[in-house]
Amino acid sequence: MLPSVIDWLLDTDPAIAWQVMRDLTDAPEAAWRAERRKVETQGWGARLLSCQDDDGQWAGGAFVPAGFDWAEWQERGQPFTATCFALTQLREFGLDPRSDRAQWTALMVGRNARWDEGGQPFWDGETEECINGRTVADGAYFGVDVAGIVERLLGQRLDDGGWNCERANGSQRSSFATTINVLEGLLEYERATGGSDDVRAARRSGEEYLLERRLFRRLSTGEPADEQFLRLTYPNRWRYDLLRALDYFRAAGLLDDCPPDPRLDLAIEQLRARQLDDGRWPLDWKPGGRVWFEMDDGVGRPSAWITLRALRVLRWWQP
Template sequence: MAEVASVTDWLIDSDPALRWQVERDLLRAPEDVWEATRRRIATEGFGARLLALQDPDGQWGGGSFFPGDFDFHGPEAADGAGQPWTATTWTLNSLREWGLDASRLEGTAALLEANSRWDYNGLPYWAGEVDCCINASTLANGVWLGADVSSIAQWFLDHQMDEGGWNCEWVEGSTRSSFHSTLNALKGLLFFEAATGGDTALREARRAGEEYLLRRGLLRRATTGEIVGPWATTFAYPFRWKFSALNAVGYFRSASLYDVAGPDPRLEDAVELIRAARQPDGTWMQEARLPGRVWFEVDVPPGEPSKWLTFYGMRALEWWDTRRVNPRAEF
């Protein structure tokens, strides 16, 4: 296995959207160092490119979840063609997750309130939709940009299933929770709670959703103990909406640090799956790529070592190995 220093040297030679996180979370650089790198997101690389693509009406791609020119009956809508990733919600997700300072999007919340409507029934943008994954993104993006999204937070309380999770197919009659939907809901709820302080009801809903995944070890069906699907053990960046053990452990790391708690032991199988995927040179491979229209690629094709996945893999293992010994270790 390569020395850690050589892997981190490779990681640090990255777009500012990744580099600042490597500096903060792996190298433990002083705050003024990684903050200076983070500020560069708005003027260099991936972040600057996305900012330059914003429409005058505040949207990206002329639409809320699908681009304005998307043909719902054409070849791009066929099975296997993939969700387009160029519309407003997906672009905001990227900018927020990369760490862009929300002040660089001043006025965007008001523009979206005035100009953007959901593809489903033309609902107002900040009122949310009927899909819990869309609502999770909108909850996080809204509180990040300063919009009033309290009604969406309440929506998650109203639509939580008996098992503790959520399912985007509830509107089609589903009564069973989904790994994908639950993880996305949890990400949105945690971001909202961290930004606002949350309340008891939202905190209890979040923890019930976490229990739904933890009871299944992030990997297995409750009924048979079998792996829930090949997607759970396949690592790909960008994560988008899709569940994977790496994506989920990253969430539980964030929740653990927010709650000042040690890792739940039920994460062990998922963590060891991540450890086993590490290559002899210390990197993680890109194993897939979700199809669909993009503004530009931000990671390597399948079969090549991925800087993003390597960062997430290293960070997950360091957190697990350290916090199991000392739940209050600094990160």
């Protein structure tokens, strides 16, 4: 690994730097935890927290901003400034869940945020599996009891082992995107609570759904299920790509204390093929829609988030 790449990552933002220290340089825990504490007061984390409403929400809404005109979605793309996306981003930044600010946020969101779809309290979950998977991950991370959402997700697993947000509309086949959202939620829940045999069984079946397809292929033909899965982006939010899946399997492997599954090999090849000559990885694409601020230099330019995730996946794959 080129030292200059590590130096570049360390200089980007505390949200990146602490993960570099923990995952790539084996810094002492006291050192990376000290860097992690900066997320609340410096850089992107502090900036996102400064956008928070007085009632604990962001943009006055759970899934979309208050007063959102749905025509904007068609014209500019989905907005990503509401509460659910901010909470996921703070989790990925690594805001200390034990901090007073994090605990206040979780409490106030529970009191004041209501889902746009049906007015349910935020931590009771929505109806879509994608949204509920991320809500489980965020709730578990911030110490909220999300066992009720977990139970619903366990009952919504499809016969092929995964999940699909279109199940309520009659779909019988799982989707890559819904499955990764739910898997990340179950993994975070298991990490926070210890999980249960049922949770572990559901996680294993979802993992098998992706592994059988080598993370990006159709089971029937072996062709890419969607060329977009091979193009890397960040933040992913609800979207799937092979790096998001690889980073999940790395996290799951570390929790389970098991070696990488050899069926990840084709996805690893695709990831290595995207690396630039200077050792970094570019942002391949990004969606439109409202955001609070940008965290990259644009499509085609090196991405710190993608580079961090790619390097730690490859380090895990081949220590």
